Amino acid sequence: MLNLPRWQTIAIIIFTALAGFFALPNILPESVDDLLPKWYAQNRINLGLDLRGGAHFLLEADLRGVLNERMTNMADSVRSELRKKQVAFKEVVAEPNGHVTVELRDEAQRATAIETIRTVDPSLVTAGAGPTIDVSFSPQELTRKRKEVIDQSIEILRRRVDETGTIEPTIVREGDDRILLQVPGIKDTTDLKRKINQTAKLTFHLVNEDVAAASGGGLPAVLPPTTFLVPTREGMQALRASNPKAFDEIQSANPRLTPEQICRRYHPPCLPVFKRVVVGGEDLDDAKATFENQSNGGRPIISFTFNAAGGRSFCAATRQNIGKRLAIQLDNEIISAPVVQSAICGGSGIITGVFTPQQTQEQALLLRSGALPATLTIIQESTVGADLGADAIHAGTVAALVGTGLVMFFMFGTYGPLFGGFANLAMGVNLLLVLAGMSVLGASLTLPGIAGLVLTVGMSVDSNVLIYERVREERANGRSALGALTAGYERALTAVIDSNFTALIAGVLLFGFGSGPIRGFATSLSLGLLTHLFTATVFTRMLLATWMRWRRPTELTL
Amino acid sequence: MLWKPHHIVPAHTKFDFMGKRVWALGLSTLINILSLVGVFTLGLNFGIDFEGGIAIQVRAKEGAIQLEELRTTTAALGLGEVSLQSFGDKSSALIRVQRQEGNAECVAHADTVMKRRVGNGWSVKPGPEGKGDVVFTSPSQLDSIGWRDAVSRVGLTVLERELPRGNTNTAKIDMTPEQRAEWCQQVAIKVVDDAISNKYDIRGTESVGPKIGAELMHSGIIAVLATLGAIAIYMWFRFEWQFGVGALISMLHDVISTIGIFVLFRLDFSLTALAAVLTIAGYSINDTVVVFDRVRENMRRYKKLGLVDLLNLSINETLSRTVMTSITVFVAVAALVIFGGPVLYSFSIAMLWGVIVGTYSSIWIACAGLVYLKLRPEQLRRDEEGAAKAKA
Numbered sequence: 001m002l003n004l005p006r007w008q009t010i011a012i013i014i015f016t017a018l019a020g021f022f023a024l025p026n027i028l029p030e031s032v033d034d035l036l037p038k039w040y041a042q043n044r045i046n047l048g049l050d051l052r053g054g055a056h057f058l059l060e061a062d063l064r065g066v067l068n069e070r071m072t073n074m075a076d077s078v079r080s081e082l083r084k085k086q087v088a089f090k091e092v093v094a095e096p097n098g099h100v101t102v103e104l105r106d107e108a109q110r111a112t113a114i115e116t117i118r119t120v121d122p123s124l125v126t127a128g129a130g131p132t133i134d135v136s137f138s139p140q141e142l143t144r145k146r147k148e149v150i151d152q153s154i155e156i157l158r159r160r161v162d163e164t165g166t167i168e169p170t171i172v173r174e175g176d177d178r179i180l181l182q183v184p185g186i187k188d189t190t191d192l193k194r195k196i197n198q199t200a201k202l203t204f205h206l207v208n209e210d211v212a213a214a215s216g217g218g219l220p221a222v223l224p225p226t227t228f229l230v231p232t233r234e235g236m237q238a239l240r241a242s243n244p245k246a247f248d249e250i251q252s253a254n255p256r257l258t259p260e261q262i263c264r265r266y267h268p269p270c271l272p273v274f275k276r277v278v279v280g281g282e283d284l285d286d287a288k289a290t291f292e293n294q295s296n297g298g299r300p301i302i303s304f305t306f307n308a309a310g311g312r313s314f315c316a317a318t319r320q321n322i323g324k325r326l327a328i329q330l331d332n333e334i335i336s337a338p339v340v341q342s343a344i345c346g347g348s349g350i351i352t353g354v355f356t357p358q359q360t361q362e363q364a365l366l367l368r369s370g371a372l373p374a375t376l377t378i379i380q381e382s383t384v385g386a387d388l389g390a391d392a393i394h395a396g397t398v399a400a401l402v403g404t405g406l407v408m409f410f411m412f413g414t415y416g417p418l419f420g421g422f423a424n425l426a427m428g429v430n431l432l433l434v435l436a437g438m439s440v441l442g443a444s445l446t447l448p449g450i451a452g453l454v455l456t457v458g459m460s461v462d463s464n465v466l467i468y469e470r471v472r473e474e475r476a477n478g479r480s481a482l483g484a485l486t487a488g489y490e491r492a493l494t495a496v497i498d499s500n501f502t503a504l505i506a507g508v509l510l511f512g513f514g515s516g517p518i519r520g521f522a523t524s525l526s527l528g529l530l531t532h533l534f535t536a537t538v539f540t541r542m543l544l545a546t547w548m549r550w551r552r553p554t555e556l557t558l
Numbered sequence: 559m560l561w562k563p564h565h566i567v568p569a570h571t572k573f574d575f576m577g578k579r580v581w582a583l584g585l586s587t588l589i590n591i592l593s594l595v596g597v598f599t600l601g602l603n604f605g606i607d608f609e610g611g612i613a614i615q616v617r618a619k620e621g622a623i624q625l626e627e628l629r630t631t632t633a634a635l636g637l638g639e640v641s642l643q644s645f646g647d648k649s650s651a652l653i654r655v656q657r658q659e660g661n662a663e664c665v666a667h668a669d670t671v672m673k674r675r676v677g678n679g680w681s682v683k684p685g686p687e688g689k690g691d692v693v694f695t696s697p698s699q700l701d702s703i704g705w706r707d708a709v710s711r712v713g714l715t716v717l718e719r720e721l722p723r724g725n726t727n728t729a730k731i732d733m734t735p736e737q738r739a740e741w742c743q744q745v746a747i748k749v750v751d752d753a754i755s756n757k758y759d760i761r762g763t764e765s766v767g768p769k770i771g772a773e774l775m776h777s778g779i780i781a782v783l784a785t786l787g788a789i790a791i792y793m794w795f796r797f798e799w800q801f802g803v804g805a806l807i808s809m810l811h812d813v814i815s816t817i818g819i820f821v822l823f824r825l826d827f828s829l830t831a832l833a834a835v836l837t838i839a840g841y842s843i844n845d846t847v848v849v850f851d852r853v854r855e856n857m858r859r860y861k862k863l864g865l866v867d868l869l870n871l872s873i874n875e876t877l878s879r880t881v882m883t884s885i886t887v888f889v890a891v892a893a894l895v896i897f898g899g900p901v902l903y904s905f906s907i908a909m910l911w912g913v914i915v916g917t918y919s920s921i922w923i924a925c926a927g928l929v930y931l932k933l934r935p936e937q938l939r940r941d942e943e944g945a946a947k948a949k950a
Binding site: 050058060062190193194196375376377378379380381382383384385387388391392395396398399400402403404406407410411413414415416419420447448450451454455457458459461462465466469470472473476491494495498499501502503504505506507509510512513514515517518521522525557558 | 562563564565566569615646706707710711713715716720737740741743744759760761762763764765766767769770774777778780781784785788789792793796829830832833836837839840841843844845847848851855875876878879882883885886887888889890891892893894896897898899901902905906909
C-alpha cells in the first residue's frame with residue numbers, strides 16, 4: 001500500500017522546512033541582512049567568478065628550480081663541513097637532477113664523510129659505492145618539501161593579494177604543484193600580477209636597547225639617526241581588533257606610511273631598532289617549527305638556516321651582541337625579538353621563547369616567507385568584468401525562469417491541475433533542496449551551474465511522468481483508482497532510481513575530471529539528481545499517500 | 559483544454575519499431591560514420607580550453623561592432639591565427655588568438671609593449687643563451703624591486719631573487735622555453751589590448767597556456783571513457799550483460815553523433831561541450847532504462863512471445879513516458895538555447911540534440927542491439943526459474 005507512518009510524514013515535512021530555511025537567504029534581498037543573525041544571513045550561495053566578475057589564475061610552482069637551488073646550497077654546506085672534519089675530497093657537485101655527488105680522495109674516509117653529511121641535514125640519504133657518495137633527499141622528505149613550498153606560496157599569496165583582509169580571495173592547492181587563485185571583483189590584473197611573485201621583505205635588526213631602556217616601553221621623543229621605530233606584529237593585530245578604523249586608514253594610506261609614522265600616529269606597541277640590516281631574508285634558506293631536546297625541556301622552538309653569506313654576517317652580529325634583542329622584521333612589522341643567548345655561527349640557529357607549537361608553526365611560516373620558495377608561472381588565466389558577469393546572471397535567470405515555466409506548463413497540461421500540481425510541487429521542493437545544499441556546502445554557483453539547475457528542473461519531473469504514465473496504464477488494465485496509484489508508484493520506482501543513478505555517475509565523474517565553472521555544473525546537476533532521489537522516493541510518495549487517505553478517490557483525473 | 563489531462567501519445571500505439579530496425583541502424587551508422595569522418599577531415603573546432611590560446615570578449619565603445627575592421631586590425635598584429643565571431647549582442651565580439659609559442663617574435667612584441675607602456679628607453683631582447691632567457695634593458699638603474707615592477711608590466715612574474723640585486727641597467731631573466739611560452743600568452747593579451755583599446759572595451763579575457771590545454775584534453779577523453787564504462791557496468795549489474803552492451807552502444811552512438819553536431823555547426827568544443835557530452839551519455843540512458851525495465855518485466859509476463867515482438871510491445875507501452883520525459887527536458891534546454899546567452903550556446907545546442915538523439919537511440923539502437931546480441935528470453939526465463947526452484 002502507498003502508505004506512510006505518521007512519524008515519517010512529519011520527518012519529511014521538517015526536513016523540507018529545514019531546507020527551505022537554509023535556502024531562504026538566497027532569495028531575501030540584502031537589505032534585510034542587518035535584521036538577521038550573521039551566520040544565517042551569510043548562508044548564501046557564493047556566486048562563481050563568471051557571474052560575479054573577477055580574476056582567476058592557475059599558477060604553477062617551479063619545484064625543480066627550488067630543489068636545484070636547495071641542492072646548490074647543500075653542496076656548499078657539505079663542502080665546508082667536510083673541510084672542517086678534514087675529509088679530503090676531489091669535488092662536491094650539485095647535479096641538475098636534485099642530487100649532490102661527493103667524490104672522495106680516500107675511500108677509507110667514506111664512513112666519516114657520510115656521518116658528516118648527515119650532520120648537515122639528517123633527512124639526507126646517501127648511496128653510491130667506493131669514493132663516490134650520492135646525496136639526495138628521501139622521497140618522503142621531497143614530498144614534505146614540495147608540500148611545504150606550496151603551503152608557503154599560498155600563505156605568501158594570501159598576504160600579498162589580501163593585504164587589507166577584505167578581498168576574500170580563494171587560494172587553494174591544485175594537484176601536486178599548482179595553486180588556484182581567484183580574486184573576485186577585479187578586472188585589471190596588472191597590479192595582481194605584480195604582487196604574485198613579490199617577496200615579503202624580511203630583515204634582521206638589532207634592537208637599540210639604550211633607547212628602549214630610556215623610554216621605558218613608551219614612545220621615545222627623539223631618536224638617534226641610526227635608529228627607527230617599528231610596530232610589533234602583535235601590536236598591529238591588537239590595533240586591528242581595538243581600532244579597526246585606524247587599521248583601515250593605515251592600509252589604505254597613499255603613499256604608504258612608514259613604520260615610524262604608524263608608531264607616532266596610532267601608538268601601537270613599537271620597538272626602536274637599528275636601521276642597519278644584520279641579515280636579509282633572501283639569505284635565509286629555511287625555517288621550521290620543531291622542539292628542543294627533551295634534556296633542555298622539550299619546548300617548541302623555531303630552527304632556521306642561512307646560506308653561507310647570511311651565516312657569516314649573522315655569526316659576527318650575534319657574537320658582538322649577546323644579551324641584546326634581535327628584531328625580526330617582516331613587511332614593516334616586528335614578528336619577534338628574541339634575546340641573543342650566544343654567538344650563532346655555522347649558518348643555523350634556533351629561536352626560543354614562550355611559544356605554543358602552533359605559534360612556532362606560524363612564525364616559521366612567516367620567516368620562510370622572506371625567502372619565497374618558487375617562481376609561480378601563470379598557466380591559465382581568465383578575467384570577467386563585473387558587467388559581463390551581470391549579463392550572465394541576467395541571461396541565466398531568464399533561462400531558468402522560462403525553462404521552469406515551460407516545464408510546469410507541460411506538466412499541468414498533460415496531467416491536469418492536481419497531478420500536474422503534485423509534480424510541480426515536488427520539482428519546486430527539489431530546487432529548494434539543491435539551493436539549500438549548495439548554501440550549506442558553500443558551493444559556488446556558476447553560469448554552467450545555472451544550466452545544471454535548469455536541467456535538474458527538466459529531469460526532476462521525469463519521475464512523476466514515469467509514475468503517472470504507469471498509473472494510467474494500470475488504470476487502463478482495469479485496476480481501481482487506489483490500486484492503480486499504488487501499483488503505478490511502486491512499479492515505476494525502480495526505473496526512477498536506475499535512471500537517476502546513471503545520470504549521477506556522469507555528474508560525479510564530470511566533477512572529478514572537470515575544473516572551474518564546469519565543476520559548478522557538475523555540482524548543481526549531481527546535487528539535483530541526489531535530491532531528486534529524495535523527492536521522488538519520499539516526497540512524492542508522501543503527497544500521493546496523504547491525498548489518497550484524505551480523498552479516498554474512486555476516479556483519477558489523470 | 560489545458561486544465562484537463564492530455565495524452566501526448568495515444569494510449570495504445572502499435573508501431574512496429576523493430577521492423578524498421580534495419581533502416582534505423584543504417585541511418586545511425588551513416589550518421590556516426592559521417593560524424594567520425596567529419597572529426598578526422600574537417601576537425602573539431604576546439605576551444606581554447608583544449609587547444610590553448612587566448613579568448614577576449616570585447617564590446618564596441620560606440621555603436622555596433624565593425625567585424626571586418628576589427629578583423630583587419632587584429633590579423634595584422636602578428637600573433638598568428640586570429641579569429642573573430644560576434645558574441646551575444648551586436649556590439650560584442652569574441653576575439654580568439656591562437657596559442658603563442660615562446661619564439662623571438664613574442665620577445666619582439668614584449669619589446670614593443672614595454673616601449674609603449676613604460677617608456678622609449680626600454681628594450682627586451684632574447685638572451686645570449688638562446689633558450690628561454692630574455693634580457694631587459696632599462697634607461698635608468700633599478701634594484702630588484704624596481705625590476706620586478708617593471709617586468710610585471712609585460713605580464714612577467716618572476717622572483718625578486720632571480721633579478722639583479724644591486725642597481726643595474728640590464729636584467730637577464732632565465733626561463734625555460736616552456737615558461738617563456740606561458741609568458742607569451744600574457745604578452746599577446748597586452749598586444750591585442752593596446753591595438754584595440756581606443757575603440758573597444760575588454761569585458762573579459764581567458765588565456766590557457768600550452769601545458770594545461772594538453773592536460774585537459776587528456777583528462778577529458780578519460781572522463782568520457784570512464785563515464786561510458788561505469789554506466790555500462792551499472793546496467794550490466796542491474797540487468798543482463800546484453801543490456802549493458804546495448805546501453806553502451808546507444809551511448810556511444812549518442813556521444814559520437816553529438817560530436818558530429820559540433821563538427822557540422824562548427825561549434826566551439828570546449829570544457830562546457832565536454833560537460834554536454836557527458837550529461838548526454840548519462841541522460842540518454844534514462845529512457846533506455848525505462849524501456850529495458852519494461853522489457854524485463856514483459857519477459858516474465860509473456861512467456862511465449864518472441865524477442866522482436868516483446869521489444870515492440872515494450873517500446874509501445876513505454877512510448878508515452880519516453881516521449882514525455884524527453885519533452886520536459888527538451889523545453890527546459892530550449893529555454894537555455896534561447897535565453898542562456900552566448901557562453902552557454904554550444905552547450906545548450908548540444909544538449910538539445912542529445913535529448914532528441916537519446917530518445918531515438920533508446921528505442922532503436924539500444925533495443926535493436928538486444929536483437930543482434932541474441933538476447934534469448936527463454937534462456938533468461940529458464941535461469942530465473944532455476945534460481946527460484948533452487949531457493950524453494
